[in-house]
Every structure is written in structure tokens, then in C-alpha cells.
Amino acid sequence: MGRPVNHDHYPDAYIRAILGEAKVVAMVGASANAVRPSYFVLKYLLDRGYRVHPVNPGLAGQEILGCRVYGSLAAIPEPVDMVDIFRNAEAAAAVVDEALALPTPPKVVWMQLSVRNDEAAARAETAGLKVVMNRCPKIELGRLSSEISWMGVNSRTISAKRAPQLKSGKFQKLGLRQTFEGSD
Amino acid sequence: MADRAPGFATLAVHAGAQPDPTTGARATPIYQTTSFVFDDVDHAASLFGLQAFGNIYTRIGNPTNAVLEERVAALEGGTAALAVASGHAAEFLIFHALLQPGDEFVASKKLYGGSINQFNHSYKSFNWNVVWADQDDVSSFERAITPKTKAIFIESIANPAGEITDIAAISAIAKKHGLPLIVDNTLATPYLIRPFEHGADIIVHSATKFLGGHGNSIGGVIVDGGSFDWIKSGRYPFLTSPRPEYGGIVLAETFGNFAFAIATRVLGLRDLGPALSPFNAFQILTGIETLPLRMERHCANALKVAEFLSTHAKVAWVSYPGLPGDKGHALAQKYTPKGAGAVFTFGLKGGFDAGVKLVSEVQLFSHLANVGDTRSLIIHPASTTHRQLSDAQKTVAGAGPEVVRLSVGIEDPADIIADLDKALGAV
Numbered sequence: 001m002g003r004p005v006n007h008d009h010y011p012d013a014y015i016r017a018i019l020g021e022a023k024v025v026a027m028v029g030a031s032a033n034a035v036r037p038s039y040f041v042l043k044y045l046l047d048r049g050y051r052v053h054p055v056n057p058g059l060a061g062q063e064i065l066g067c068r069v070y071g072s073l074a075a076i077p078e079p080v081d082m083v084d085i086f087r088n089a090e091a092a093a094a095v096v097d098e099a100l101a102l103p104t105p106p107k108v109v110w111m112q113l114s115v116r117n118d119e120a121a122a123r124a125e126t127a128g129l130k131v132v133m134n135r136c137p138k139i140e141l142g143r144l145s146s147e148i149s150w151m152g153v154n155s156r157t158i159s160a161k162r163a164p165q166l167k168s169g170k171f172q173k174l175g176l177r178q179t180f181e182g183s184d
Numbered sequence: 185m186a187d188r189a190p191g192f193a194t195l196a197v198h199a200g201a202q203p204d205p206t207t208g209a210r211a212t213p214i215y216q217t218t219s220f221v222f223d224d225v226d227h228a229a230s231l232f233g234l235q236a237f238g239n240i241y242t243r244i245g246n247p248t249n250a251v252l253e254e255r256v257a258a259l260e261g262g263t264a265a266l267a268v269a270s271g272h273a274a275e276f277l278i279f280h281a282l283l284q285p286g287d288e289f290v291a292s293k294k295l296y297g298g299s300i301n302q303f304n305h306s307y308k309s310f311n312w313n314v315v316w317a318d319q320d321d322v323s324s325f326e327r328a329i330t331p332k333t334k335a336i337f338i339e340s341i342a343n344p345a346g347e348i349t350d351i352a353a354i355s356a357i358a359k360k361h362g363l364p365l366i367v368d369n370t371l372a373t374p375y376l377i378r379p380f381e382h383g384a385d386i387i388v389h390s391a392t393k394f395l396g397g398h399g400n401s402i403g404g405v406i407v408d409g410g411s412f413d414w415i416k417s418g419r420y421p422f423l424t425s426p427r428p429e430y431g432g433i434v435l436a437e438t439f440g441n442f443a444f445a446i447a448t449r450v451l452g453l454r455d456l457g458p459a460l461s462p463f464n465a466f467q468i469l470t471g472i473e474t475l476p477l478r479m480e481r482h483c484a485n486a487l488k489v490a491e492f493l494s495t496h497a498k499v500a501w502v503s504y505p506g507l508p509g510d511k512g513h514a515l516a517q518k519y520t521p522k523g524a525g526a527v528f529t530f531g532l533k534g535g536f537d538a539g540v541k542l543v544s545e546v547q548l549f550s551h552l553a554n555v556g557d558t559r560s561l562i563i564h565p566a567s568t569t570h571r572q573l574s575d576a577q578k579t580v581a582g583a584g585p586e587v588v589r590l591s592v593g594i595e596d597p598a599d600i601i602a603d604l605d606k607a608l609g610a611v
């Protein structure tokens with residue numbers, strides 16, 4: 001293991017590796033309400049080709065955007081690469097412990113914008129997981145692909161490399177690109 | 185790996201622009217198109233529902249304009265930006281997002297004359313009511329605040345006299361009263377002043393001036409600082425109430441710290457329509473690449489010209505905060521260590537007639553109503569832009585009969601001074 005991760009500031013390379021490697025995502029706290037942020041993120045992750053399993057005990061057995069909703073992480077019938085947590089910081093700790101107790105724990109625990117729990121993060125990191133807190137995967141994918149720049153948002157990246165187009169062949173979908181990080 | 189944020193000059197060249205993903209074009213292409221094809225019906229629905237990032241129609245967004253937006257957001261240290269057809273359009277969309285009919289905002293008396301007109305007259309049609317305060321007496325901003333106040337508006341370097349505003353002091357008042365502070369950063373540009381670092385919440389630019397810098401394109405930019413908590417305030421329904429046009433989305437919840445910029449785009453620009461031409465965006469972007477170089481030269485030249493004028497027999501006074509004796513010099517040392525800008529005024533001992541004579545005698549200076557061009561510009565406000573005001577009003581606006589405004593260009597300083605010297609000789 002290298003240096004401990006600084007949760008106040010993630011290098012682009014750290015986030016890019018996580019989002020580039022994950023294929024299957026469990027979304028805890030997914031909502032069926034089409035104007036909630038979690039719904040936006042679920043739809044966007046599906047659009048970009050991730051397989052997403054929503055987790056919400058109140059909606060277990062139903063579907064959101066064609067995905068079957070599970071009552072708990074343990075109920076998902078396959079191992080997941082990443083758990084994306086749309087719950088408050090206190091509830092997030094219990095979700096992390098649930099993830100660590102899975103027969104095949106995820107490789108990544110991700111807490112949404114405004115959610116941060118350093119004790120839970122430390123437990124996950126001790127168990128060898130990567131942790132991201134207080135970030136949104138939709139925004140990070142938008143930043144690192146430069147898609148978010150179409151909305152005038154400051155991606156805080158610069159690059160002389162072009163973004164690859166995704167294999168889907170769609171016009172308005174870009175892959176993750178290399179960015180300049182002037183390291184000291 | 186500890187990473188380091190790129191410097192200002194690097195951002196001025198690169199921010200927002202990468203090689204074009206389809207052609208590899210290195211300069212930013214001018215996407216001169218009204219519309220963009222959807223990948224499929226679902227993609228169209230996602231775009232209209234604000235669920236996907238992407239392009240629909242150039243009145244709402246355009247990839248050339250988007251590069252300009254991100255570039256200015258990066259230079260200012262903001263979260264996001266919106267480029268629009270002019271500086272005035274940018275001001276209008278900001279207030280449209282903040283004010284309801286009957287609301288008030290407090291503005292400094294020392295502003296670009298066009299903004300004074302816009303606030304005093306045009307905004308009355310919307311029942312948006314300006315209350316004026318005096319930036320030389322910062323406490324006047326606090327006294328002007330009422331329960332109906334929704335924002336405070338100032339210029340970082342005030343047009344026409346080039347006075348520097350104490351942004352941090354006014355920001356403290358804005359914060360105390362839970363109000364967003366809007367700063368017009370046109371004359372300073374982020375190269376000289378970065379208002380977010382002094383407590384501004386929203387920045388507005390007339391990109392027509394130093395950002396574009398070549399006097400060839402009108403444009404405006406709104407920058408979101410991401411610092412104002414709209415949800416906590418609860419006084420800005422545009423951002424915090426469910427929007428029926430978008431299926432009940434609450435913009436401040438969905439877009440977090442760039443919600444203001446998104447609101448001015450998806451409600452303001454979409455519905456009111458002052459879209460920037462992609463060609464103008466391209467021109468302004470090209471200008472911004474040399475912003476640090478130009479501003480350095482503009483400021484160095486302006487200081488030399490101000491020094492020359494301050495000792496000239498026909499000049500009564502010079503108002504340039506870069507001069508050690510100026511009443512704004514302490515503010516200049518705090519806010520503009522790299523230079524006090526290039527727009528300022530001076531007074532002629534010969535009064536009105538001398539002003540009229542001077543603008544007709546100059547040969548290198550262009551007599552016109554703009555600032556922030558590579559070329560040196562001159563105007564005598566009392567006979568032109570401020571002609572319709574009474575003498576008393578002219579004096580309050582810093583446009584008394586003897587006042588001449590310069591926007592010092594990037595020509596050889598010796599030539600700029602020689603032109604003024606010769607013209608002054610004929611006055």
C-alpha cells in the first residue's frame with residue numbers, strides 16, 4: 001500500500017482508476033422518484049454501460065429503470081465491484097459494515113456528495129478497499145470524460161489528449177481521458 | 185502523488201479546450217450549428233430532463249460557447265459559468281434568477297453608465313427595485329438593506345474612474361445579511377482580481393472588454409462561485425422550488441454547488457434567449473489565451489500614461505489608483521498588486537471645451553464608447569455618454585464637464601504619450 005488516501009483531495013488518477021475498473025455497482029438508497037439525484041445517477045450509470053443493482057428495503061422486489069431492487073446488499077445475487085451510498089453519514093457506516101461482511105466484499109465504497117464518515121472509511125481501507133467520500137460518480141465521470149464541460153461546468157482538468165468516444169458509437173458519450181496533473 | 189493546480193497562464197490557454205474528439209482539431213472549432221442530433225429517443229428525453237450532459241440547441245448550449253464558459257470559470261476559480269450575448273444580458277439573467285417582482289437589490293453608485301440605466305429604468309418594468317449605496321462609505325450598503333433585499337451588486341474596478349472597490353468589506357455585509365454578492369469583474373479581469381477569493385458569490389463579465397480584448401465581439405459571462413447556500417437561505421424560489429418545466433426538479437438539490445449557473449442556463453437563457461454566437465465565443469476565447477500578457481502590458485502602459493498626465497500643466501487631476509498619491513492607492517495595493525487596470529479618468533483645467541478639443545485632436549487614440557481594446561481609446565463623457573444628465577448628475581457619476589476617460593492600449597507607451605502630449609498642446 002502506498003501513501004494513505006487524502007479524503008479532502010483525490011487525484012484524478014485515483015478516481016479514474018476506480019470508475020474505469022468498476023463494472024457492477026450496488027446503489028444503496030436508490031429512489032424511484034424521477035427527480036431525485038439518485039435516480040439521475042442511476043440512469044447515467046446505466047447509460048454509460050455499468051450494471052447497477054438498486055438497494056432499498058422499501059422497494060425490494062420492484063424495478064427502477066428496469067433494474068430489480070434488492071432489500072440489502074447481501075440479497076444481490078452476484079459480487080459487486082463498488083457500493084455507491086446515497087444515505088446520510090451515520091447510516092453510511094452501517095452500509096460499509098454490511099459490505100465488509102459480504103462473502104465477496106466490493107473493491108470500492110463510494111459515499112455521495114455531502115456524505116463523509118471517516119471511521120467507516122478507515123475500516124474499509126484497513127480491509128483493503130478503496131474509498132471515495134463526498135463525491136458524485138456522475139459528476140466525476142462527467143469531469144474526467146469532459147462531458148460535463150458541455151454544461152459550462154469547471155471540470156478542473158486540462159489535457160492535450162482528446163477524449164475517446166465510447167464503443168457504443170453514440171455521439172454524445174465520451175470515455176475517460178488522461179488529464180494533466182502537475183505533480184510536485 | 186501531491187498534485188498541483190495549473191497556473192493562471194496555463195489555464196488561460198488550456199482550460200475547457202482539448203483536441204476535438206471526432207476530428208482531432210487542436211484549436212477550438214466554431215460549432216456553427218443551431219442543433220445537435222440525439223443518439224436516440226431515450227437520449228433526447230434524458231437531455232430535456234437534465235439527466236444527461238449534452239447538446240440540444242444553441243440557445244441552451246453550444247460546444248464552442250462551453251469552452252469559453254469553462255475557461256472563464258477556471259480563471260475565476262468558480263464552479264461553472266454561462267456565456268451569453270452581452271454583459272448586459274449576463275446581468276439581466278442573474279437578476280432574473282434572484283429577484284421576484286417587488287424585490288430590491290443594493291448597488292454601488294459607481295458603475296458603468298449602462299448598468300445604471302438598466303437598473304434605474306428597464307428593471308422597473310419587472311418591479312425589480314435598485315437601492316443605491318456609496319462604495320466610498322461601505323456602511324451605506326448595510327443601511328440600504330431592507331427585508332426585500334435579495335442581492336448586492338458592485339464592480340471590482342469601477343467604470344469610468346477606475347476606482348477599486350473594497351470587495352471583502354462589502355462581502356462581510358452581504359454574508360451578515362445572508363445575501364449573495366455579485367461582482368462585475370469586467371475592468372479587472374481575473375488576471376488582476378479574483379473576486380471569489382474576497383467573498384463574492386457570483387461574478388459577471390462583459391467579455392466585450394479585456395477578456396476578448398480586441399474590440400471585435402460583444403459577449404457576456406456569468407460565473408457561479410458555488411459558495412452561496414440557496415437551500416439554507418430559502419429566499420430564492422427559482423433555485424429551491426420544484427420546477428414544473430422540468431418535471432418538479434429542485435435545481436439547488438440536483439446541481440449542488442453549480443446550481444446557479446445551471447438555473448441561468450436552463451431557465452434564464454432557454455426562456456429569455458440572449459444566446460451568444462459561437463463565432464463570438466471563438467473570438468473571445470482566442471483573446472483570452474493572451475489575457476495575462478495583454479493585461480500586464482495594459483497596466484504598465486496605463487501607469488506610465490497616468491504618471492505623465494499627473495505632471496502635465498493642462499491637467500487638473502488624475503484618478504488612477506496605481507499612482508502612489510491616489511486616494512485609492514491602499515486598496516490598489518491590497519487588491520491589484522499586478523497593476524491597477526487600464527481604464528481611468530483625468531480632469532482638464534480647461535473644462536468642457538478642452539475635453540471636446542482633446543478628443544478631436546488625438547490621432548492614435550480612437551474616440552469611441554468602449555474600453556478594453558488592444559487600441560488606446562478616449563472619450564469625453566460629458567459630451568457623449570453622459571450628455572443627457574444635468575451638471576450635478578454628471579459630477580455624481582464621475583463625468584463632470586472637465587472629465588476625460590482613457591482605456592490605455594498595448595501600443596508602444598512612448599507613442600501613446602506622444603499622442604496625448606501633442607493633443608494637449610492644442611487644447
Ligand SMILES: Cc1ncc(COP(=O)(O)O)c(C=O)c1O
Nearest residue numbers: 270271272296343370390392403
Ligand atoms: C463594467 C461593465 N459592465 C457591463 C458592461 C455591459 O457590457 P456589454 O456592453 O457587453 O453589454 C460594460 C460595458 O461597457 C461595462 O464596462
